[in-house]
Amino acid sequence: MIMQNPVLLIAVPLLLAFLIPVFSSFFKGAVRFIPVLAGGFNVIAAALLIPQASGDVAVTEIGGWASAYGISLLFSSQIGYMILAVNLTALLAIFYYILNERDLGSPLAYPIAFTLALSGANGMIMTGDLFNLFVFMEMTAIAGYIIAVHKKGYLGTFRFVVLSSVGSAFFLIATASLYNATGFLNMAMAGKNLGALSTPFISVISVLFIMALSSEAELLPLNGWVAPVYRESSGAGSVFFASVFSGAALFAVIKVMLIVFGINYAYVHQGLLVLGLVTLAAGEAAAFKQSNLKKMVAYSSIAQSGLIIAAVAAAMRSGVLHNGLFNAALFQLINNILAKALVLLGIALLGQATLKEIGGAGTRKKWLGVFISAGVLSLIGMPGFAGFWSKLFLVRELVGNRMFVFTLVFLLAALFEAYYYLRFLQSLFLGKSTTAASLPKTSWVTYILLFVLAALIILIGFAPDVIIRAVSGLSLGGVL
Amino acid sequence: MGHEWLSLWSFLYGPLSIFLVGLYGLLTQKNLIKMAISINIMDYGVNLFIISLGYVPSAEAPIYTDAVKTYLPVFADPLPQALVLTAIVISVAVTAFILALTIKIHSQYGTTDLTKLGEMEL
Amino acid sequence: MALIGKIVLFIVGAFVFQVALSGFSRKVIARIQKRRGPVFWQNFYDIGKLFFKKTSISHGFIFDFGVWMAFGGTVATLLFVPVGPYSVFPGQTNFIVIIYLLAIGSLGMAMSAVGSANPFASIGISRALTQMFGYDVPFALTVVIMIYVHRTSQVAKLAAVQSDIGWHLWVMPLSALVAFIALMAMLGKKPFDTPIAPAEIASGPLVEYSGKYLGMLMVQHEFATFVEVGLFVNLFLGGGSTLLIYLVKYIIVYLLTVIISALMARFRVEQTVAFFWKWPLVLVFIQALIIIGIGIR
Amino acid sequence: MSTLIFIGLAASLLIYAAARLSRPLGALLLMLLSGAGVAALILSWGKGFTETLPLGNGLELTFSLSTFNWPFLLLGAFVLFIVSLFAVNALKEMEHGASFLALLTLIGVSVMGVFGAYDFLTLFIFFELMTWTSFFLVSMGKTGAKKAALIYAFMSMIAAYLMISAIMMIAQYTGSFSYSDFMGMYEAMPSGIRTTVVIFFLAAALIKGGIYPVHFWLRSAHGDAPHVFSPVLSGLLVKYGYYSAFLFLLFFPVMVATKAGITQVTSTDGPNFILAFIGGLSIMAGTVAAILQSDAKKLVAFSSVSHGGYVILALAYGTNMAVAGGLAHIWVHVLTALGMFLSMGAVAYRTGTTDMDEMGGLIKNMPVTFTVYLIAIISVAGIPPLAGFVSKWMIIQALAANGSYILAFMAFFGSIGSFMYVFRPLATIFLGQRPHKFKDVREVPFFMQLAMLIVTLLTILLGIMPYYLLKPFTRIQEFIGMVPVKIGFSTVYSALTQLDMMLIFLVFGGGFLLALVIFLLFSKPTKVEQHEVYTSGEIAPEISTTPEIYHFSKGYYRSFGRLFSRWPSVEAWYHKGAAYISQFFEIIEQSLFKQSINGFIWLAVVVMAVLMAVRWF
Structure with missing residues (x-):
């Protein structure tokens, strides 16, 4: 069946993106539905692909080249779930765009950017080739630049472009050097040949990779763009950044770490672990002080990226892959994608920027308030929501593997995170608004979408084994 | 081998120094246009580096012709050249974007100086 | 029936004895102050006069109710205190019950007094409670030491056991000292009479009472005195093998408090508390250490 | 039980919907549910079961009903029953009443x-x-x-994270989450882990229970919570802390010793002693702080700190008498906390304030509320013949029997100090001069009265018949293999003496009747108006115009407060700490996220250099 080829997940959006300008000359109004088409197709395709994929990784070869030489796409049920989560949230963002932000910018550029970003994100998640990853990363990033200027946030975007370009330059150097040394661009093969290389070379390469990916994955040194871009971007844009981009980029980082470096280079993971923890702590500390909601979520997003990367690094640090920890990190990643999309979309729908302005909005829009709280409570790991389990598993694995410093940092960070998110909820439901501005209208379509997301979070909260089964085995069945 | 250092310089250190020049620009320059230029320089360095990786001493261009069948020559690595094409395209796109952004920033804030913009930012 | 007879005997006996004694103490005070003083049955006259007065002022239900509670609570406490060899409910002379049951009387009175809505009464009660916080803690501790040593908290048994080992006054002199000071505070004698402080807050809690209310509270006060001094006699002076010995000891202790009181000036209320939490408390703990260290024998 | 939990979740939605229609309806629904819970628990006396709810992937939730947790489950259902009964009227004007009820149902879950x-x-x-x-x-x-809620949540989260860390350590060692597995393995665990687990778990329990050094959230949380919710907080939620402390103390050395039948502490076991001491400090700190409060609800909140101290002290002390007394004190505190908070809630419902300095003389308007409060405080102060006396008596007996003078001192301190703080609201809210603005205050509506009266009645009955108070707990003692305390219908036997509550009640009643008879024998008194009092020559009419001047209950214990003016305040330290943390966060944000672009590149270069340098050398 034709739907079975995962390449369609990339190709269809890409094709549709290129068709948009062509289309627009015929049906001007219909253009905006093309991203929906792309997103909808991807969601359905991913949903169809998942049951057929086993826990093992299936490698799809592109262009008739044997997998080690040509570009290959990886697909497994776990990757499928990632794709599903990412595309679902993207679809949500696109709906939000169509319903609320259609008139914000050029009616042509943004549909293209959204569709392109979708294609790029899927590519980042699935590709098994380093240079291909670079291409998708850049594709997503450029789409991201466009999305970031949606609300005329030029300065934040400028930061984003510069930092991201620096990152990609690093990435290219690293990729090229790796190719030169191992003879492969294919991640698995490059990783396999890595053993013959000297330690200094590997360490330099690994640092370059870490730096390169840090800009996309919101890790510390190059994540200065996150807060201003979140703050300045449109509602759909912030969802794209928080869920689609960072989700895909984090997964790409995990993939590079797991497939290229594997578990044999403790020092690589050690460095990443420290970096992740510092990001986690710094992100939460910065978020704690924010009164601008989007900036708050942005810093929290930074912190969560740090947490996920640190957990993955910790899982691979000691020469053995700790499945439990790895799975917990992936669980956290998926929870993060879903919950953050819900929260950001909710904030966008309320149309208020700061803690004070949002006061009492949750009571005026009850359902929206309920959905946002589902997202927030999931983010801070309260029982009944998906986040509880990811937090629980993380603690279990961390304590179980006697990583007490990590546990301490993680729990302290979670403590402050809980504090500011609860403060947000409090203000949402019980505060008094300082602005007299009326809330924007919300259509029932959006409610349905939010409901789906919230229901998903609660469903996982009550039956965590759905996700456990999905994420476990990524490491076991092995992308390796 | 006398030209060892030469090839090392032209293939490794040279491109890397260009890259570092770009990096230096980013570290010190406050003007948005200059930053765009710095990024561009960085990209050139990287591209040059990639191209140079494909270099094989006294190799031929990797073009498969009839003549090749007869004497099995040493080919230069074609892949970096393919890669660099993509990279160049991307860097052009990014540069264009940055410049567009700079124009927008200038028209909105009236300056391209980062220190002055920093006050408006955040 | 015998029980009821005993109860009546206890109450009437305590009333007659204590009122007479307090009348006598007025005489003692007068002599110290170089006055003649009233006759010793003057207090019977006073109480009788108050009860038979035609007018008395009520400040509402709680004002009345508190008086009943105070009177009832104190009478009830009285019945749990052994007097010499006698007690109404043998085996129920539980120390902790006694001091807490005494509190119900105080609570009733406090409630009634504050119920009168007179600010002086309110101040007086707040001082009384504060002062109580001061003296009760060291006092209770002196008894805890005894309870631990003798493995019983029956006041009767604690009294009886002293015929073997000697009076606690000698065995635990520090405790006895503390308990005596606490007793003075309990009785509201100077220097611990801030709650009443006649010249300062117009007798404090009692400011609004008249007629039979005041009469009942006076009787209540005499009963409470009987309980408090009785506790001291039982706990530190070995109670009494006969009623007479008990009463003699009682009279001596009571008059001692009266005499000392006549010679003292008044503390401020927080000074009282600070005082009790300083020296008596330290002394009690020293006593506890000594008892733990060298034992009772 | 798992079915019940799902029913509870569904019920919360139902109750929300019902409460949207009408508040009383929602509250009545919740009342019926929790009332059914109370009834079912009473009927299931002596029965027990265990069931598991698998969540897949090796995770499962296990529930049980046993002698061990029966009194606590009953406690929960009872508190919710009373509070929802109270809420039938009390929620009328509340802003988020429907959500309130739905969330209260979740508390039930x-x-x-x-x-x-x-x-x-x-x-x-x-x-x-x-x-x-x-x-x-x-x-x-x-x-x-x-x-207040934020501080509360923050502290709760700290407790939760301490607890989860301890739990995971246990799970890692025993391979399961089950209590029984842990019980078997506890002795065999490495001592380092055991100590950590114990400290973490107990610290969590102490935070949840609002015990001294970590008690400060109680002041604001209990004081500022909605009037309907404060009773739940104090009557039910801090009990979670006591319960988990109790649960965990079962593994503690002294409890283990007591299980072997020893009724006396043989050694002052270090950890137990420390914990008992913390309990004692909590009694003292709570008492002093409560005396100095001028807000009625904050006063009650600190009394909770003090009472939590009793519970912890008694449970940690660990003789069978102390444990029974401590457990009984949990129930006693439920009743007293309900009584006090509900009556304060009732007062606030009518007057709109809980500031004691503003009020006075309300007994004329709210006699029922006054009675409820009076009975509650008699029990709080541990005055016979009410329930509070029984548990305090048992605890003090246990301490005296073993010669723990310092702990006994602490217990007495709290007990006598409680006279002071419980009397203050009595005097300044219900008695004394009534300000003019409260002239027309009415008694609270029927359901609120009913809820309060049930509590009052139980306080009296359990006091007179301590059998019903203590039997569940002696049953627990048998269940965990401890020598149960000897009790009769109205009597309790300690090693030192015996206590007959019925006798005390009858004697007191007799004395009271005697007083009544004497009172009635003599001539009838004349009633006078409230302001007609002796004022040593001040101008009386002023009293009626500005009663506040003569109220004299502002700063009721100010003189006492002077004693403590220079004592260190834990709360002040916490505030200082919070300020430092805030500053530190500011610095982090400034240096890591608020750079110019050049700054970020610098940052990246430095990080890169450091990472590489670490590799290389």
Whole structure:
């Protein structure tokens, strides 16, 4: 069946993106539905692909080249779930765009950017080739630049472009050097040949990779763009950044770490672990002080990226892959994608920027308030929501593997995170608004979408084994 | 081998120094246009580096012709050249974007100086 | 029936004895102050006069109710205190019950007094409670030491056991000292009479009472005195093998408090508390250490 | 039980819907549900079961009903029953009444989960459920409530994370979350881990229970929470802390010793002694702080700190008398906390304030509320013949019997100090001069009265018949293999003496009747108006115009407060610490996220250099 080829997940959006300008000359109004088409197709395709994929990784070869030489796409049920989560949230963002932000910018550029970003994100998640990853990363990033200027946030975007370009330059150097040394661009093969290389070379390469990916994955040194871009971007844009981009980029980082470096280079993971923890702590500390909601979520997003990367690094640090920890990190990643999309979309729908302005909005829009709280409570790991389990598993694995410093940092960070998110909820439901501005209208379509997301979070909260089964085995069945 | 250092310089250190020049620009320059230029320089360095990786001493261009069948020559690595094409395209796109952004920033804030913009930012 | 007879005997006996004694103490005070003083049955006259007065002022239900509670609570406490060899409910002379049951009387009175809505009464009660916080803690501790040593908290048994080992006054002199000071505070004698402080807050809690209310509270006060001094006699002076010995000891202790009181000036209320939490408390703990260290024998 | 939990979740939605239609309807529904819970528990006396709810992937939740948790489950259902009864009228004007009731139902679910849990995971899950639901509930209160709720949530989360860390350590060692596995393995665990687990778990319990050094959240949370919710906080939610402390103390050395039948502490076991000491400090700090409060609800909150101290002290002390007394004190405190908070809630419902300095003389308007409060404080102060006396008597007996003078001192301190603080609201809210603005205050509506009266009645009955108070706990003692305390219908026997509550009650009643008879024998008194009092020559009419001048209950214990003016305040330290943290966060944000672009590149280069350098050397 034709739907079975995962390449369609990339190709269809890409094709549709290129068709948009062509289309627009015929049906001007219909253009905006093309991203929906792309997103909808991807969601359905991913949903169809998942049951057929086993826990093992299936490698799809592109262009008739044997997998080690040509570009290959990886697909497994776990990757499928990632794709599903990412595309679902993207679809949500696109709906939000169509319903609320259609008139914000050029009616042509943004549909293209959204569709392109979708294609790029899927590519980042699935590709098994380093240079291909670079291409998708850049594709997503450029789409991201466009999305970031949606609300005329030029300065934040400028930061984003510069930092991201620096990152990609690093990435290219690293990729090229790796190719030169191992003879492969294919991640698995490059990783396999890595053993013959000297330690200094590997360490330099690994640092370059870490730096390169840090800009996309919101890790510390190059994540200065996150807060201003979140703050300045449109509602759909912030969802794209928080869920689609960072989700895909984090997964790409995990993939590079797991497939290229594997578990044999403790020092690589050690460095990443420290970096992740510092990001986690710094992100939460910065978020704690924010009164601008989007900036708050942005810093929290930074912190969560740090947490996920640190957990993955910790899982691979000691020469053995700790499945439990790895799975917990992936669980956290998926929870993060879903919950953050819900929260950001909710904030966008309320149309208020700061803690004070949002006061009492949750009571005026009850359902929206309920959905946002589902997202927030999931983010801070309260029982009944998906986040509880990811937090629980993380603690279990961390304590179980006697990583007490990590546990301490993680729990302290979670403590402050809980504090500011609860403060947000409090203000949402019980505060008094300082602005007299009326809330924007919300259509029932959006409610349905939010409901789906919230229901998903609660469903996982009550039956965590759905996700456990999905994420476990990524490491076991092995992308390796 | 006398030209060892030469090839090392032209293939490794040279491109890397260009890259570092770009990096230096980013570290010190406050003007948005200059930053765009710095990024561009960085990209050139990287591209040059990639191209140079494909270099094989006294190799031929990797073009498969009839003549090749007869004497099995040493080919230069074609892949970096393919890669660099993509990279160049991307860097052009990014540069264009940055410049567009700079124009927008200038028209909105009236300056391209980062220190002055920093006050408006955040 | 015998029980009821005993109860009546206890109450009437305590009333007659204590009122007479307090009348006598007025005489003692007068002599110290170089006055003649009233006759010793003057207090019977006073109480009788108050009860038979035609007018008395009520400040509402709680004002009345508190008086009943105070009177009832104190009478009830009285019945749990052994007097010499006698007690109404043998085996129920539980120390902790006694001091807490005494509190119900105080609570009733406090409630009634504050119920009168007179600010002086309110101040007086707040001082009384504060002062109580001061003296009760060291006092209770002196008894805890005894309870631990003798493995019983029956006041009767604690009294009886002293015929073997000697009076606690000698065995635990520090405790006895503390308990005596606490007793003075309990009785509201100077220097611990801030709650009443006649010249300062117009007798404090009692400011609004008249007629039979005041009469009942006076009787209540005499009963409470009987309980408090009785506790001291039982706990530190070995109670009494006969009623007479008990009463003699009682009279001596009571008059001692009266005499000392006549010679003292008044503390401020927080000074009282600070005082009790300083020296008596330290002394009690020293006593506890000594008892733990060298034992009772 | 798992079915019940799902029913509870569904019920919360139903109750929300019902409460949207009409508040009383929602409250009545909740009342029926929790009332059914009370009835079912009473009927299931002596029965027990265990059931598991698999979640897949090796995770399962285990619930049980046993002798061990029966009194606690009953406690939860009872508190909710009373509070929802109270809420029938009390919620009328509340802003978020419907959500309030729905969340209260969720609290009910968490009660089932926490007390009904038979493994640590379940315990933790429902602890957390309680955290976020009660966070919202507290937030709905008056002005300071939002800040209070945040502090409360923060402390709760600390407790939760300490607990989850301990639980995971246990799980890692025993391979399961189950209580029984842990019980078997505890002695065999490496001592380092054991100590950590014990400290973490107990610290969590102390935070949840509001015990001294970590008690400060109680002041604002209990004080500023909605009036309907404060009783739940104090009557039920801090009991989670006591319960988990009790649960955990079962593994503690002294409890183990007591299980072997020893009724006396043979050694002052270090950890137990420390814990008992913390309990004692909590008694003292709570007492002093309560005396100095001028807000009625904050006063009651600190009395909770003090009473929590009794519970912890007694449980840690560990003789069979102390344990029975401590457990009984939990129930006693439920009744007293309900009595006090409900009557304060009733007063606030009518007057709109809980500031004691503003009020006075309300007894004329609210006699029922006054009675409820009076009975509650008699019990709080441990005055016979009410329930409070029994448990305090038992605890003091246990301490005296073993010569623990310092702890006994602490217990007496709290007990006598409680006279002071419980009397203050009595005097300044209900008695004394009534300000003019409260002239037309009426007694609270029927359901509120009913709820309060049930509590009062139980306080009296359990006091007179301590059998019903103590039997569940002696049964627990048998269940965990401890020598049960000897009790009769109205009597309790200690090693030192015996206590007959019925006798005390009858004697007191007799004395009271005697007083009444004497009173009635003599001539009838004349009633006078409130302001007609002796004022040593001041101008009387002023009293009626500005009663506040003559109220004299502002700063009721100010003179006492002077004694403590220079004592260190734990809360001040916490505030200072919070300020430092805030500053530190500011610095982090400034240096890591608020750079110019050049700054970020610098940052990246430095990080890169450091990472490479670390590799290389």
